[in-house]
Amino acid sequence: MPREITAFSNPLVKRIRTLREKKHRRDEGLFLAEGLRVLTEAREAGHLPQYLFFAADSAAHPLVRALIADVEDRGGDAIETNADILSKLSGKDNPQAVVGVYEEFTRTLDSLDRTRAGIWLVAERLRDPGNLGTILRTGDAVGAGGLILIGDCVDPFSVEAVRASMGALFTVPVVQSGWGDFLQWLRGGPGQLVGLSLDTTHDYRAARYAAPTFLLTGNEARGMPEDYAAACDLLVKIPMLGKADSLNAAVATAVMAYEVLAQQR
Amino acid sequence: MPREITAFSNPLVKRIRTLREKKHRRDEGLFLAEGLRVLTEAREAGHLPQYLFFAADSAAHPLVRALIADVEDRGGDAIETNADILSKLSGKDNPQAVVGVYEEFTRTLDSLDRTRAGIWLVAERLRDPGNLGTILRTGDAVGAGGLILIGDCVDPFSVEAVRASMGALFTVPVVQSGWGDFLQWLRGGPGQLVGLSLDTTHDYRAARYAAPTFLLTGNEARGMPEDYAAACDLLVKIPMLGKADSLNAAVATAVMAYEVLAQQR
Structure with missing residues (x-):
């Protein structure tokens, strides 16, 4: 009772x-x-x-x-x-x-089966809990295998992140990892690491994605460090026609993820 | 001084x-x-x-x-x-x-020149200021002609909306309007009204968009009313493979807007 x-x-x-x-x-x-x-x-x-x-x-x-x-x-x-x-x-x-x-539940990289999904989301130094939750929700929608959080990200168990995830925290596996450990794990099997960047001429729609695709989104304010970008198999750019040359990190991740999904279906 | x-x-x-x-x-x-x-x-x-x-x-x-x-x-x-x-x-x-x-600055529908842009964003009963700001930011990035807010939307001048817009409030025209006035204005000139919906079989990638395209996003929790959907020239669906069958409203708007942009470029 x-x-x-x-x-x-x-x-x-x-x-x-x-x-x-x-x-x-x-x-x-x-x-x-x-x-x-x-x-x-x-x-x-x-x-x-x-x-x-x-x-x-x-x-x-x-x-x-x-x-x-x-x-x-x-x-x-x-x-x-x-x-x-x-x-x-x-x-x-x-x-x-x-x-x-x-x-709280956490998973390790080694518990992930990368052949289980064509899309995996990777975020580094994500600072906004709303963005983290929204990315998880997008991950659920595109059937992503999981979200890998690199470095000093906001806590996925914060009230705001859980709220924004609308339940996806419970359905999309989340792993927290350092960059070095992630790279070592990634290179131990198949996987294309695709970084979102402003410093490239590759349009995200013209690029071709090979499953499993790992989509790397950098910090909201500063993007990703140069050595992270250098480790990517491919850097792609989302066109921006406006004054600001910036998109919300969760929005950019979603636009990319849906392009990969469209190509893989 | x-x-x-x-x-x-x-x-x-x-x-x-x-x-x-x-x-x-x-x-x-x-x-x-x-x-x-x-x-x-x-x-x-x-x-x-x-x-x-x-x-x-x-x-x-x-x-x-x-x-x-x-x-x-x-x-x-x-x-x-x-x-x-x-x-x-x-x-x-x-x-x-x-x-x-x-x-504060406001604009009217009559002040908008619809031939100025291929994409226009329309949101009805948008309740979250972060979503409103994020949609404005996306509007800036895709070169949208403006954001038209229908019905009881959150205030675009709220601190949270301004913050999330990252300055786009100043660069993307915002209009607040009733549904009837909007429809009357829309039908007074060229324009394809495209609604995001779960109740359609039209995939958003298979549809064809004709400029100027007006993208209508419904309320975060309930989507758009039936008569709004009935007034659309086209209803399209973003595929969702997960458990939740839902996307954040700002994310869904961005995925759609970037598809329209890709087709129009």
Whole structure:
């Protein structure tokens, strides 16, 4: 049976609330996800929360009931609560009806089967959590094998990244790696490394992509270091006709990924 | 000569700070933009701030000096200040070196010359300011004639939208319109209205686009109303291979816009 928490001063509420900070996520090995759609997608991908907070008036919804049942079956904690607590947990004025607290999961390069997909996404020093989540969501849509985060990227388990991923964090494998380790792994098998760059004349539509294609996107403000670009098999450019000569990193990644997908289908 | 403000209690600082809320932007007809790159792009597009706040230690930068000179030439107010005040104005912990306060500008449909560009972006009930700004940035990159906002969209002059646009708010014309007025204007001249939809079998890569193409993107959560879809000349679908069957609205707009651009070049 679910228990009920309605007091701000409840120690579990206080503890869960701290998971909006990376330090506490690391200490606890836990992170927050919110929204019935996202939690249901997680459940379908085999991820159930350790703690499930749900609004009392949502308990009759079949998908909420299914979540509660599965969480309790697996020894998790289903907690009936109110909008104020949900708002406090998620940091949003209009909170979703459910918030889940999940164990962090990480994968290693060696666990990836590169023959499983024609497109793989690689991002280096990605700083914006919204961009990270959006790239994961695009990765889900193009059927990418995974997202490989190189160097000092934003935390994929941050509330903003999880929110922007719309559940794709649970469906698209994420690996964090150093550049050297990634290159060594990449060169140990088939794979074309394609870098997005402004310093090339190769139009992204004229280039030809060979599966598995690893699409490398550089830092939002500075692009990728020269030696990273030099290690690519191919550098391509997305044409920009405007004043700014820049695209949002998640947008550029998506435009590229959909070109590769179109060629590979 | 610039004057100096370093007190939080300064009435102008208090007043400018309120511009982060839409109500106050409307009352004052003013909005905030930040960052040297954005303010310089605005200046090159002919927009100068009424108030320019700059960090004392940035005053030697040639682009900051150029901004100060132009603002003062035009009777504006250049104000030397510190990081704390800039942080207070922009709402960011690590503020940019310059913050500008600009007069809001709006355009009407009748002011648009549809023959000027092959691609026009149309968004209905866009709710996320980051998406709006990102779509403007993409619009700049693909050389779009403008962005037409239909119905109850988020404010393009919100701090988050301006920030995400990276200056494109100043270079890409934005019009706000009702659906009926838009349709009437559209049908008064050439123009193919193309809607992004999940309920069609037309692949976006197989379709053919005729300039000027008006790309219609629906609300982030619900897509576009049926009668909007029915009014389109063509509905197209971006393939999604994943679990979620959804893309970020700004990403979907960009993937479409780049396909149209590739066909029209």
